[in-house]
Amino acid sequence: MPRQILLIEDEANIAEAIRFVLMRDGWQVSTHGDGSDALERVRAIRPDVLVLDVMLPGRSGFEILSDLRADPEFWALPVLVLTARGQDRERDAALAAGATRFLPKPFGNAELVATLRMLDPGAPGRTAIDPGAA
């Protein structure tokens, strides 16, 4: 059974590229581009990992994440937060809201894949990681 990722990202071209990269890595990928009903999508899909952009139409990624962490069913869901602002305060805000990891844009495909492999014990390709390199 492939591991499932839900990518919430409103930039269509970024979503398309990430979707391709992750599917090539063996993930099953769903995408969604609107913050206002993102929580409903998470609850419907129940992904193994959530990749969440911060600047979204409707609701910010931080607001979505805070609500998600308040739900006992999703308090432990691995969440990778993507943001176009890499300053310390954005990172701190992401971690305070409950992000498992934080990846500032622009990032490389390999960096994204490696981060997701670290987040999910069942991630495709994870056995290829040298534990000593972490």
Next chain:
Amino acid sequence: MSRSALTGTRIRERRLALKRPQTEIARAAGISAAYLNLIEYNRRRVGAELLARIALALGVPASALDEDSESGIVIALREAAAAHADSAPTPADPAGDPVVLPEADRIEEFVSRFPGWAASLAERQLRVGALERRVEALSERLTHDPFLSSALHEVLSVVTSIRSTAAILAEGDAIPADLQARFHRNIHDDSLRLSGVAGDLARYLDRAEEDAPLPVLPMDEAMAWIGRQGWHLPALEGSAAIRPEDLVEASDLHGPGRDLALGYARQAARDALQMPLEAFIAVARDEGQDPGRIAARADLPMAAVMRRLAALPEAPGLQPMGLAVCDGAGVLVFRKPLPGFALPRLGGACPLWPLYQALTEPGRPIRRVVEIAAREPRRFLTDAYCELRHPSGAEGPQLARAYMLFRPLVPGGSAAAVSPVPAGIACRICSRSPCEARREPSVLGAVAARGAAGAA
């Protein structure tokens, strides 16, 4: 150059000339050494009474520590000496102080013997101070300017897309032809978008270059201080509340910025007394943070309820609320922004805000959903209200003050179905078109137009 800055420098000079440690002078003056240190480094204002005690401890009349008796040149040279001492590490002296000022006790002699050199050095010191303030202002602008923030976000997003897509194509894996063609097209579209936003940025920065240097306004100083407290002043709450004067006295504010902060703190203290925190939070939660319902239920003035709602600490079940307050001329006199709803520092705000509608209908609560124009428009629930005041009684002028509370619209809530009022932040950084209320052209119309086209 502020009074307090000069006084602090002089206290330090005098103490170092006497080779007496901070602890000794602080003890004699009845304050902590840490507080004296803040005063000496011009980070705390010193009142007349405390200045008299410090002067006594230093064995000089208080007037000797008052900068009014100094000429501008001597004052500037004292600042230069203090700055030099701050930046030049020297071995600790026997009294335990880390630095010794360079011949600061001979400044007057230097001025009288070499007036030309002294004037030149003083002028350079003033220039350095002005440049430092400008750097601070520009740094603040880079951090908070909504256009720069939006443009930077767009640049990073497009670069991420190009980098990721280009890497896929460059890796040489077998990619279906139709997907390959689409990735090429995406890169092309992104490159056009990137060149557009780069052009917008260049034009914007060109204009900024033409503008006068940005001053650090007293209102900015006061708002920054209140913001650093989290927009809530717990020291003024409950039975252990301290005086607003003491709270502001302990801040690093001075001059008009300090006066504005003190005015806010006094008002906050009165509000805290009238609306005790725990009880008010409970009522706010019960009434869905609706200021009109809270005011009616508790028989409180609407404006006071709005101020109190904006000044609440984070609490379960409460949304953070922004607050804009303007006077009768429409000038913003209080600004608590929220993500997605910035409040302009300079120039006028969007005339379509319900805040300004309230000015035309004093005494009537106005509730509207507002959609703020941006690359990704966001909706906010706003409550606006204008109160009329007569501070000098019937013979004096009538003054208007309008309040607008705002918070992100909750999806699916009762207000979500309401047609929003289309608005923006300020004309210069708003792309909404056509707009009958526009007072000046926008510099980022192209950015938003591209964003809208991309979303479609």
